[in-house]
Amino acid sequence: MALYLYLHFPALQCDSLTDSGQQSLPVAVVDAQHSIVQLNAQAAAQGVQLQMSLATAAALCHNLQLIPYQREQQQAVLLSVAQQLYQVSGEIAPDPPAGLYLRVCNMLQLYHGLDGYRNALMAELKRLPYRYAYATAATPFAAKCLARQQFNQLTADHSLTDAALKRSPLSFTELEADLQQQLQRLGIDTLGRLLALSAAELARRFDNRLVSYLGRLRGEFFHALNYIRPEPGFSRYLELLYDIHDMAVLSAPLSKLLQQLQQQLERNNALCHQLTLRLYCRDSDTQCISIGSAQGEYRAANWLKLCQLQLETNRLQAPVYGLQLEVTQFAPQQAQSEDLFQPQQGNVSALQLVSLLQARLGREAVSGLSLQNRHLPEQASGRPLPLLQSQPGAAALLQRPAFLLPQPVALRETIEISRGPERLCPDGWQLAAQRDYFIGRNKQGQWLWLYRTAQQQWFVHGLFS
Amino acid sequence: MSALLEQLARRQLLWHGNSQQAAYQAVSSGSPELDQQLAGGFPASGLIELQTQLGIGELRLLLPYLQQQHSSGRLLVLISPPAMPCADMLCAAGITLSQLVIVTAKTGKEALWAAEQCLQSGCCASVLLWQAGLKLAQARRLQLAAEQGAASLVLLRRPSAGLSLPVNLSLELKPHRQGLQLSVHKRKGGWPGSAFVLDMQSRWPALCFTADAAELPQRKAG
Numbered sequence: 166m167a168l169y170l171y172l173h174f175p176a177l178q179c180d181s182l183t184d185s186g187q188q189s190l191p192v193a194v195v196d197a198q199h200s201i202v203q204l205n206a207q208a209a210a211q212g213v214q215l216q217m218s219l220a221t222a223a224a225l226c227h228n229l230q231l232i233p234y235q236r237e238q239q240q241a242v243l244l245s246v247a248q249q250l251y252q253v254s255g256e257i258a259p260d261p262p263a264g265l266y267l268r269v270c271n272m273l274q275l276y277h278g279l280d281g282y283r284n285a286l287m288a289e290l291k292r293l294p295y296r297y298a299y300a301t302a303a304t305p306f307a308a309k310c311l312a313r314q315q316f317n318q319l320t321a322d323h324s325l326t327d328a329a330l331k332r333s334p335l336s337f338t339e340l341e342a343d344l345q346q347q348l349q350r351l352g353i354d355t356l357g358r359l360l361a362l363s364a365a366e367l368a369r370r371f372d373n374r375l376v377s378y379l380g381r382l383r384g385e386f387f388h389a390l391n392y393i394r395p396e397p398g399f400s401r402y403l404e405l406l407y408d409i410h411d412m413a414v415l416s417a418p419l420s421k422l423l424q425q426l427q428q429q430l431e432r433n434n435a436l437c438h439q440l441t442l443r444l445y446c447r448d449s450d451t452q453c454i455s456i457g458s459a460q461g462e463y464r465a466a467n468w469l470k471l472c473q474l475q476l477e478t479n480r481l482q483a484p485v486y487g488l489q490l491e492v493t494q495f496a497p498q499q500a501q502s503e504d505l506f507q508p509q510q511g512n513v514s515a516l517q518l519v520s521l522l523q524a525r526l527g528r529e530a531v532s533g534l535s536l537q538n539r540h541l542p543e544q545a546s547g548r549p550l551p552l553l554q555s556q557p558g559a560a561a562l563l564q565r566p567a568f569l570l571p572q573p574v575a576l577r578e579t580i581e582i583s584r585g586p587e588r589l590c591p592d593g594w595q596l597a598a599q600r601d602y603f604i605g606r607n608k609q610g611q612w613l614w615l616y617r618t619a620q621q622q623w624f625v626h627g628l629f630s
Numbered sequence: 631m632s633a634l635l636e637q638l639a640r641r642q643l644l645w646h647g648n649s650q651q652a653a654y655q656a657v658s659s660g661s662p663e664l665d666q667q668l669a670g671g672f673p674a675s676g677l678i679e680l681q682t683q684l685g686i687g688e689l690r691l692l693l694p695y696l697q698q699q700h701s702s703g704r705l706l707v708l709i710s711p712p713a714m715p716c717a718d719m720l721c722a723a724g725i726t727l728s729q730l731v732i733v734t735a736k737t738g739k740e741a742l743w744a745a746e747q748c749l750q751s752g753c754c755a756s757v758l759l760w761q762a763g764l765k766l767a768q769a770r771r772l773q774l775a776a777e778q779g780a781a782s783l784v785l786l787r788r789p790s791a792g793l794s795l796p797v798n799l800s801l802e803l804k805p806h807r808q809g810l811q812l813s814v815h816k817r818k819g820g821w822p823g824s825a826f827v828l829d830m831q832s833r834w835p836a837l838c839f840t841a842d843a844a845e846l847p848q849r850k851a852g
Contacts, residue, residue, distance in 0.1 A: 513751040515705055522733060522744055530734050534727050536717040546717040551731045552705075564836050565718035567689045568711065584836045604836055610805020611685035612837050628713060629837055630689035 167384070168321055170267040171308035172290075173298045174246070176203035177263055178234065180295040181242045182404055190406070191226050195219055196234040203234070230406065236262065238402070245401060246293060247393050252432050253285045258305075258390035264312070266305050266390055283319045292428070302326045304384040306339060310356070313337045331357030339378055344371065356382075399426050399437075399492040408447060408484030412476040415444075415485065419472060422490040423465035430463035435495035437461065440468065442490055449483035456524065459552070460516035461496050467517075474524035519551045536561060540589060542569060542626065564604065566614040566627030576615060576623035580605035586617070604629070653819030654798050660694025664812070664828055668799070669820055671695065675780050676798035677773050681789040681815070684712055686805040688786060690834055693723040696756055699782065700729055704755035707748045709733045710741045712760055742768060749775035749783055758784045769795040807839045 179194050191208035193201050199219040211226040222229055239262050247257045247265055256268035269282065276282040290297060300311030301319050307330055314337050316329055333356050335345050353359050368376045380386035401422050409415055430436055438461045444452040456475050462468055522531045535547040538559035564584065585603030600616040607613060614627035638644040656670030665671050672678060672695045682688040700706045706729060708715060721727055735741035741761055748754045749772060764785065773796055776783050789802060800816040809830035814822045831838045
């Protein structure tokens with residue numbers, strides 16, 4: 166026997182906004198018709214109700230924070246909830262704007278019955294900040310109808326749900342307002358009365374919308390649901406209740422997002438190497454910051470440290486009203502084995518250290534050094550990414566300086582030559598550009614690497630140290 | 631009497647003049663005469679100060695020590711070097727280039743921050759820092775970080791008459807035709823000695839003048 170669970174989230178957009186810091190503020194979401202569609206507990210305590218007009222609500226509660234209803238944002242939050250619940254339940258179909266269908270019957274074997282399933286699901290829902298109502302029934306529409314009445318029972322006992330279904334008023338069904346009105350005029354005000362009538366007679370009097378709804382409610386017609394598939398990455402948006410000017414203040418909402426990322430990474434047993442943080446600025450372009458970790462991290466605390474270092478160096482041009490955290494690629498977690506006999510002194514690995522330095526000083530400020538198989542000294546030293554294992558390309562030359570000057574400097578002092586010359590010619594044997602290198606010592610005792618051009622001009626190219 | 635002495639010694643209230651413990655673990659500097667002067671070599675961890683001009687042989691003095699330090703697989707970090715380091719010279723000295731990290735900091739503050747992070751991370755063997763000024767508190771902080779991560783920090787700076795810093799070893803380097811003239815300003819657990827000349831002719835023949843070469847005619851460039 167099929168069993169469906171419907172989860173109804175009455176205040177998804179409102180709950181996604183509220184974080185612990187702003188618990189005391191009453192918040193309400195207003196639609197385009199200026200009526201309240203979602204509100205939080207503080208607003209309800211002050212007497213604000215759903216469907217109330219904006220003017221009444223404002224009169225009741227002077228510090229009510231109003232937020233316009235945004236369909237896309239609501240949908241994004243709903244999908245993120247579905248992704249999160251996917252970890253415990255296999256078949257989930259979103260029902261915009263505020264509901265989720267879960268097909269329970271296939272999951273019962275995994276959880277050894279309904280009790281195990283309930284525990285797993287409720288534990289997962291508890292982590293989310295959203296309020297919800299739920300109900301189970303034999304068909305998706307029946308479950309939805311009960312959940313909207315806050316039936317709040319997870320049961321496989323169909324007699325219980327059927328009785329509740331028969332009592333439910335028509336306003337909780339999926340029927341359009343004109344159909345409801347027609348039925349009301351006939352004196353049919355509950356589903357029980359409607360279901361008692363024969364389908365053939367209803368079909369003669371009403372159009373097929375009613376017949377198709379009742380067929381799907383009874384389970385006689387097939388009800389197609391679009392089940393979601395898990396997405397590979399992570400993307401969350403967080404709208405801030407007030408504009409933030411200071412980078413340091415950003416870390417509080419950011420750590421909330423990173424916690425969610427950590428939960429997802431832990432569940433997937435994965436880590437990620439790169440985050441993209443988008444700061445939505447008021448009256449200005451969106452600022453996009455990418456934060457990398459060479460080793461790969463999943464812990465929120467480590468990511469937060471890297472983000473803070475990166476944010477300290479950036480300046481905010483305009484106040485920020487929203488944050489988006491995106492990860493496109495997850496990498497599998499690898500166990501790192503440590504030396505048993507030489508325990509590490511610190512708890513930071515070399516890759517983590519490099520990421521830390523890069524976050525604060527900039528990506529190009531940290532580099533490695535590699536030996537290239539080139540005869541010209543300025544090409545022989547490469548600056549690759551740090552800690553890159555490179556195969557030994559060439560044997561190292563002796564009599565090379567420790568430091569090369571970025572630009573050769575004309576020689577302006579007396580030099581005592583010790584060794585030379587060593588003739589180097591650029592590629593293609595351009596004899597006019599050949600250089601004769603000498604090792605010399607100046608009056609201060611510094612050892613210089615000098616060259617003489619074909620035009621008999623002298624330059625300092627390096628410093629022995 | 632001896633029982634009383636023994637009791638005091640056990641409670642560590644008595645200090646023996648002849649049983650000095652080494653203040654630090656020493657790593658050979660690669661030349662026996664210098665090892666003898668430094669009572670074993672350079673410290674394996676903590677701060678080492680070199681007061682030196684640029685380009686007189688200060689890095690050549692350190693190379694054998696640095697090579698031994700990072701042979702365990704830990705990193706060698708160069709922070710704000712005066713010019714671009716050359717791979718040939720470091721590679722010829724036996725330093726594994728994949729374990730070398732070069733940090734170019736824009737300000738002195740950033741360089742100090744990077745040095746502290748590297749030292750206390752525990753994954754760096756030695757950090758070389760080219761920095762002019764260092765305050766007493768900063769030096770103390772770096773010393774603590776170095777102890778925490780069992781790393782050494784070599785501070786290369788110009789000779790200055792400033793306050794002496796809390797370092798494990800402080801050397802002053804002066805150019806010399808046969809190598810370097812060294813004087814130990816300060817050594818933890820030891821006395822500063824008189825200046826001496828470190829002969830580098832056998833190791834770096836190209837970068838020394840032989841003692842009798844002064845009489846030979848020389849080419850002058852210019």
